[in-house]
Amino acid sequence: MRISGASASHVGQVRSNNQDRALYSSSLGAVADGMGGHVGGEKAAAMAIAELSGVRGVLSSDRLIEVVQAANRRIFEAGMQPSLRGMGTTIVAASFDPVAGVMTLVNVGDSRGYLLRDGDLQQVTIDHSLVEDLIREGQITQDEARVHPQRNIVTRALGITPDVEVDAFALNMKSGDRLLLASDGLSNEVEPEAIAAILLRETDRFAACNRLVEASLEGGGRDNVTVVVIDVYDDQETEEAEVELAATGEHADSVLADIPRPRKRRFPLRATLLLVSVLVVLGGASAATVWYARGGYYADDSNGSVAIFRGRPGGVLWMKPSTEELTDVRVEELDGASQARLEQRPVWSNLEDARDFVRNFETIADTES
Numbered sequence: 001m002r003i004s005g006a007s008a009s010h011v012g013q014v015r016s017n018n019q020d021r022a023l024y025s026s027s028l029g030a031v032a033d034g035m036g037g038h039v040g041g042e043k044a045a046a047m048a049i050a051e052l053s054g055v056r057g058v059l060s061s062d063r064l065i066e067v068v069q070a071a072n073r074r075i076f077e078a079g080m081q082p083s084l085r086g087m088g089t090t091i092v093a094a095s096f097d098p099v100a101g102v103m104t105l106v107n108v109g110d111s112r113g114y115l116l117r118d119g120d121l122q123q124v125t126i127d128h129s130l131v132e133d134l135i136r137e138g139q140i141t142q143d144e145a146r147v148h149p150q151r152n153i154v155t156r157a158l159g160i161t162p163d164v165e166v167d168a169f170a171l172n173m174k175s176g177d178r179l180l181l182a183s184d185g186l187s188n189e190v191e192p193e194a195i196a197a198i199l200l201r202e203t204d205r206f207a208a209c210n211r212l213v214e215a216s217l218e219g220g221g222r223d224n225v226t227v228v229v230i231d232v233y234d235d236q237e238t239e240e241a242e243v244e245l246a247a248t249g250e251h252a253d254s255v256l257a258d259i260p261r262p263r264k265r266r267f268p269l270r271a272t273l274l275l276v277s278v279l280v281v282l283g284g285a286s287a288a289t290v291w292y293a294r295g296g297y298y299a300d301d302s303n304g305s306v307a308i309f310r311g312r313p314g315g316v317l318w319m320k321p322s323t324e325e326l327t328d329v330r331v332e333e334l335d336g337a338s339q340a341r342l343e344q345r346p347v348w349s350n351l352e353d354a355r356d357f358v359r360n361f362e363t364i365a366d367t368e369s
């Protein structure tokens with residue numbers, strides 16, 4: 001068997017920079033959605049993609065997990081730098097073994113892998129996100145999750161902890177299968193039925209990518225959006241014939257293979273003990289803790305400039321604050337009263353209030369004039 005892929009990415013209608021990154025090479029596809037400040041998010045996503053693009057040949061699922069864990073370690077270490085503090089990224093990656101006909105999908109965070117087979121779209125990966133936890137606990141529905149104010153909060157990401165748990169899925173592929181990797185900028189803006197309809201209608205994979213991005217922009221484009229579409233063929237068959245067959249549902253006689261449960265990577269003992277102790281501390285309130293830890297905004301000194309951070313001063317457990325916005329206001333230029341207010345680091349529940357707090361600062365120059 002063989003695969004062909006395409007990708008597309010767009011900054012969206014609201015954000016000023018694109019912190020998503022995509023990769024498609026002959027046997028590998030990936031999407032990374034970076035987070036943590038203006039520079040950090042892009043950097044983390046680019047580092048994850050660079051780690052994956054550096055590997056050659058067919059990857060076993062164990063090897064793919066190792067590559068993702070190596071990326072995690074690299075991003076975590078780079079994030080020690082103050083200017084990159086708290087940066088992280090999601091990852092979803094798919095690696096194809098043409099001899100076995102097996103696609104291995106791995107994910108960390110809320111970027112997703114979907115399989116389109118015989119006209120049906122199935123989400124293969126499970127999001128590591130606050131809203132996914134709330135759905136599992138029966139507190140909200142899928143539809144509510146898509147508009148939930150905390151839908152962007154992930155509970156797992158690359159670069160946040162020295163070790164990370166990676167979910168892996170092995171899929172036996174059939175000719176005519178189509179795989180979609182996407183950042184949450186797609187799934188938050190476009191209904192699953194609409195995603196499936198586009199993948200069925202647009203048989204050309206480049207057109208499919210572009211149409212998916214357009215649909216996200218039409219849906220509001222509130223986030224960066226990135227997609228990778230991968231088509232699977234038998235060696236003998238032409239691409240066009242295969243995709244058309246799939247699109248018209250003429251593969252209806254074939255049976256959907258069972259999608260195995262995620263294969264959880266075993267932790268080294270030390271990491272397991274650390275995880276256990278963290279879980280004991282969190283108890284049943286992990287989602288609320290993540291919300292508390294990531295829900296606030298405060299201003300602080302970042303390399304001499306005033307910056308707005310997301311999180312709590314000093315962090316909560318392993319969840320460190322991330323830089324949300326850097327300003328060009330120098331701390332040394334603030335008057336005494338403003339510096340004193342800054343040092344108290346009050347936490348605001350939304351970004352706008354934190355910005356107002358910073359806007360009300362006065363500089364020594366202001367006071368003198």
Ligand code: MN
Binds near residue numbers: 033
């Ligand atoms: Mn996103």
